[in-house]
Amino acid sequence: MELLVELLNITTGGNRIALISEATASHLGVHSSDRIKITYKGQAMIAIANLAEHYPNDRIGLFEETETALSGIKNGEFVQVQLAPLPESLFNIRSKLHGERLREQDINAIVKDVVERHLSTVEIAGFLTALSIHGLSTGETEALSRAMITTGRTIDFGAGPILDKHSVGGIPGDKTSMMVVPIVAAAGFTIPKTSSRAITSPAGTSDRVETLCPVNFGIDEIKEIVKKTGGCLVWGGALDLAPADDLFIQVEYPLGIDPMLLPSILSKKKAMGSTHVVIDIPTGMGAKIKTRQEAYTLASDFVDLGRRLGLKIQCALTFGDQPLGCSIGPALEAQEALNTLMGAGSPDLREKAISLSSMLLGMVGAENPRAMAEEIVDSGRAAKKLREIIEAQGGNPNIKPEEIPVGPKHAAFRSDSAGKVLWLSTDDIVRIARVAGAPKEKGAGVVLHAKLGESVRKGGVLFEVYAERASKLEAALELAGQLKPIALSTKPEERMVLDTVPEKATHEKAFMLDR
């Protein structure tokens, strides 16, 4: 059927959708959310049909994503439109819904159709829900990882081991990557680190690094930076390393599921050419992974999948009962990372960075990796390397920690009693930092003055809140007053009740694991 093109100049946020009238749909045999094949001057593409009760019957409305897929198309031109057959991969999805195990070619077809937008978000949601409930076999996990690599771009950093470090995230203030990358690069190895921005946290590594230098680069620029310095700290979001994953995340996020976690993380590592990877799994009350049991299961899944993909992987279960270091918020954290590399800063942060770095150095054959990592920090070579990377990424290599601009409005939150810190809610700290403006307002955040086991006098400072605007500072302090995120006690037995629940409490899961 020939239809007149109307360019709607409206985006759908990613999906290829075309609008036709109900009458036209009925004529074509198309039902709501069926696929149609649009042919224009030898180009053919598949779009999902949206049906409109009142829309001219001779017309097809193309949303921007659909328009873009038909190069050169103009308003008022004609296209051929017909009902497209259901994609084969939809039958693979239906098989998975019924609990069947998928073969490699089934999974390839699904991932290919996800990337080519032949599957609707409803169909992807059905697939991921089925995966989440039925679970994935190791073969399926491997096939998904490989399919995600094949359908994306890869970067070749040349010969030699390519190292990487990844955290599944979950504790605020974790600025370890900003230290591991320069330590490992200063040891002479290649560590091209890509990271994400914060979604539900007060800062992602890219948000932190961005207070020092740009993070948004193309593939060729990244290769140049890594060639010069051995490392980089760049944003991975626009590199198209595993485009299927962006679509998977859109669906997993509202549903609070993450069956694609492992394929997602490791496909991107493979796409970066990584050969040796340390995965950090923060474990504890304040982390996303709450128990050691969960952490060990996840760790062995990582190691197994890594082996299948030809990646050497070691996992670190790290202390996750409280934030790492003292600062939470992009600029405050960048300050603390730089300080810690320069010899001041937080001992827990230094310890973690040196431990993870020495795991990586040990994996590639260093004889006394811990001593090597300590020496690299203590000699100032790590700080020097970070400055080289900052310079290569277009920042000021001579910046002093105190020159990193933090929120001009700040105030202390004080204790109304004396005692030792018995527990500390990382979720509450995250909320306070976000209300203060983080991660969008980079100077905003929280600086802890008391961590687990530390003594506080009555009226002593528990934490400071930083903000860029007075109204946000006030809102954050008010929230802090309600939440009371830090509990003190002189004797633990005085405070055995952590919280009270009137009825079935619905806690929003502190979703998702970083990937």
Next chain:
Amino acid sequence: MELLVELLNITTGGNRIALISEATASHLGVHSSDRIKITYKGQAMIAIANLAEHYPNDRIGLFEETETALSGIKNGEFVQVQLAPLPESLFNIRSKLHGERLREQDINAIVKDVVERHLSTVEIAGFLTALSIHGLSTGETEALSRAMITTGRTIDFGAGPILDKHSVGGIPGDKTSMMVVPIVAAAGFTIPKTSSRAITSPAGTSDRVETLCPVNFGIDEIKEIVKKTGGCLVWGGALDLAPADDLFIQVEYPLGIDPMLLPSILSKKKAMGSTHVVIDIPTGMGAKIKTRQEAYTLASDFVDLGRRLGLKIQCALTFGDQPLGCSIGPALEAQEALNTLMGAGSPDLREKAISLSSMLLGMVGAENPRAMAEEIVDSGRAAKKLREIIEAQGGNPNIKPEEIPVGPKHAAFRSDSAGKVLWLSTDDIVRIARVAGAPKEKGAGVVLHAKLGESVRKGGVLFEVYAERASKLEAALELAGQLKPIALSTKPEERMVLDTVPEKATHEKAFMLDR
């Protein structure tokens, strides 16, 4: 945040969606497919946010469904926009994803949010997939049915038993409802029958009846028709009886799942005030339900759920190895139904209509219901009642079967051998009838001249194809030649191979059960 309204004048096909720029979204803390609350002159509504890379930051684009929810809103006005909290019901959905059993109030919240469009199709897809995989408890099924009734309209036909008949569908040519309704109404009972149009079949009851009289009425008109005649044969699609179901079907259809089948059917019966219902479950090679085992399970689920909802239900497992009667296609089927009520027509159709009618009459206390039903048909009272209903619905009560217009283009499809009909593919017959133009072209379809076990001579007519256009007739005949939907044999042992499969065959499931 205050944003300038742009009315997009584009429908999304049902979802309430608003367009904002990525920068504005980031400012609001909104991620793709998060919900936003839009406030306008004291009205507040929730929409799903679509993020556009390039869209003015001071603007919000309202799709038609969103515009309609804000009465009086105009281009260029201002609305207040903020991030809406996740609906509580989303946490209930997440619980179901993890295999938990939902309580009545959890289910109420989900269905309410589905109807109020607070849940996205991705979230509904996750919910229905989880239901499909984990299954529903009887309590959950009951709660879903009740919630679907509560969120929709109901019709009160007054005191006395209200009878109904429903088929889960699946065999072509099943025009039983057009006979059961007049038989039962002629016996003095109330039977307000709503039906659907064809989705994947060549004719739904509404398509058939529409060749005799209009079927699209409002609730008050339906009450008037039923008051006058005791029955009706109307389209149920626009009555808003269980609005949640329309949204569920949109998601179930592509995924090929139907966890909501029972709540969907019985909530609509309850909404119509039904007290006694016969459910027809065609069972056999040519039906959607292939085995007696499946059919018995489904039947007992219907009876159980009916009891919980205060509905008396009997199920009939009916012969489903071939089409019912001889005609397939809206006008051809209306002709056959009228003929059969008038004493000619098809014996299998007559038998089925009388059996199902007498089940209903028996349920409300008739002493010899089968004899009663037969007498009602043989005396001509059933035909007379159908004509009363046709008249009450605005059609010509005196129409003769041969006056119902059928496709002017027709041709016979002949056998190239002699023998008895060994098997007959209903799926193929459906495809041929649809290619001929059914259900859209009401005169199109297929008339079988040979059914299971009947003898055909070489060159004898197997079936005729009817169409409104020569090109469609040709296409249907060509398809018939490829498919050869009727297989003959003189001795069954000559044709033990039904089909051959080169490798894993993907058959499109003849979805969905009618509801």
